[in-house]
Amino acid sequence: MNTITAESHTGSRARYVNSKCRCDNCKQANADYMRAKREEWAQTPFDQIPHGTCNGYVNYNCHCEECTLARTVAQQERKAARK
Ligand SMILES: [Zn+2]
Numbered sequence: 659m660n661t662i663t664a665e666s667h668t669g670s671r672a673r674y675v676n677s678k679c680r681c682d683n684c685k686q687a688n689a690d691y692m693r694a695k696r697e698e699w700a701q702t703p704f705d706q707i708p709h710g711t712c713n714g715y716v717n718y719n720c721h722c723e724e725c726t727l728a729r730t731v732a733q734q735e736r737k738a739a740r741k
């Protein structure tokens with residue numbers, strides 16, 4: 659087996675995304691990146707948020723009518739796809 663062990667490299671988000679490495683180091687690197695991104699997105703002015711998207715609701719933490727609706731629709735679609 660050619661498994662990359664956590665000891666063999668430091669965590670990297672690029673590795674997590676591109677090489678689909680799911681070792682603890684890379685998972686942590688990705689989690690750190692996403693947390694920083696969310697904080698950044700939370701500072702986004704209201705008019706620059708992609709409203710009417712799940713992205714707006716989840717990542718930008720916008721709960722306006724449009725984003726809430728998009729989120730609801732996406733959840734319903736996910737539920738329907740599971741059947
Ligand atoms: Zn890794």
Ligand SMILES: [Zn+2]
Pocket residue numbers: 707708709710714715720721722723724725726
């Ligand atoms: Zn919105």
